[in-house]
Each structure stands twice: as C-alpha cells, then as structure tokens.
Amino acid sequence: MDPTLALILGVLWVLMNLLTGKKKAPPPSPPRSDPLHPASPSLPDATQREGSRLEMVLRQFERALEEAETGPLGRQARLPLPDDEDVEERQSLETEPEVVSLEQEVRRPSRREYTQDADAEQLVQKRIRAAASRDNTRTKADHLEFDQRIRQEAAEHTAAPLYSAKQLRDAIVWREILGPPVSERSDR
Numbered sequence: 643m644d645p646t647l648a649l650i651l652g653v654l655w656v657l658m659n660l661l662t663g664k665k666k667a668p669p670p671s672p673p674r675s676d677p678l679h680p681a682s683p684s685l686p687d688a689t690q691r692e693g694s695r696l697e698m699v700l701r702q703f704e705r706a707l708e709e710a711e712t713g714p715l716g717r718q719a720r721l722p723l724p725d726d727e728d729v730e731e732r733q734s735l736e737t738e739p740e741v742v743s744l745e746q747e748v749r750r751p752s753r754r755e756y757t758q759d760a761d762a763e764q765l766v767q768k769r770i771r772a773a774a775s776r777d778n779t780r781t782k783a784d785h786l787e788f789d790q791r792i793r794q795e796a797a798e799h800t801a802a803p804l805y806s807a808k809q810l811r812d813a814i815v816w817r818e819i820l821g822p823p824v825s826e827r828s829d830r
Contacts, residue, residue, distance in 0.1 A: 805813075821827070
C-alpha cells in the first residue's frame, strides 16, 4: 500500500472523529414529578425515585398489618375464634364396634394328594404298551398290506418335479447374483 494513501486515510479519520465529537449534547429534559408520589416535587435522580417507591410499599405493608391485627370485620384478633368442634354438631359419625368371634371351625375341602411318581408310572406303562404293540414280528401279510398301501399313493407325490427352461434360466441368474464372486468359486 502506498504510504501517502495511508497518511491521507489517517488524516480523514482524525477529522471525522473531531467533527462527530463536537456535536452538542441534547439539552437536559425538564424535571418531572413522580407519578407515584404526587405530593413530592420533581425527583430527577433515579435513586430518589426508587426510594420514594419503596417508601410507598412500606406504607401499604403497614396498613395491611394494622388490618390484620384488628381481624376480619373489625373484630379484635386477640380474642380466639371458637373451636370448630363447638360450632359443628355434637353427633358422632363413628359406629359401635361389632364383635365377631373368629374362633369357629373352618371347613375346607381336603387336599387332593398329587405325586409325580403316580403320573410317571402311568406314563411308563403307556410307553411300554406302545412299544409292545410294535415289537411283534412282521408276517408276509403285513408286508403285502404295506406294499399295497405305498402303491396306491399318487405318482405326483413321489415323482421329482420337472422344471421349465425359464425356471432353470432364472435359477442360474439368481445364483450369479446371490452367489460368491467368480474369483472365490471353486471349480470342483
């Protein structure tokens, strides 16, 4: 930056500060009277206004205390109020206790005895009977009956399903998409 340009800008800055600093201060506002305390003359100072407000609050507090001492409706507070029990009815809401003897014989149904051993025995017997029904040797008639039963099943039930060319193509495409990358496949 050119030193002469810097010098000119510096001089302009100083002149601007001098011109703006020479402005006249606004004339002081005329003193006002305090709206909260009309009897007092004007109080220009803020601390004096705050003091007068505090004084008014204290006077209101004194009045409230005086009213509290005399009590509601002008009655002296030193005299005690009558108790609530004196004012309300003398009738009790309690009832006489009813005496019931609990020393009676309690009748309950007898407990059913349950043992896991009894049920276990029944389960074991059931399993033994089922095993005994399968334990006998098979005869030629049993074999023929079984043979007839399997031959009567539908051929579609036992036959392998046939796939169309489109289904095979789709299977190969999906294997390429979902399978491992070609570099990681084994050719076995």
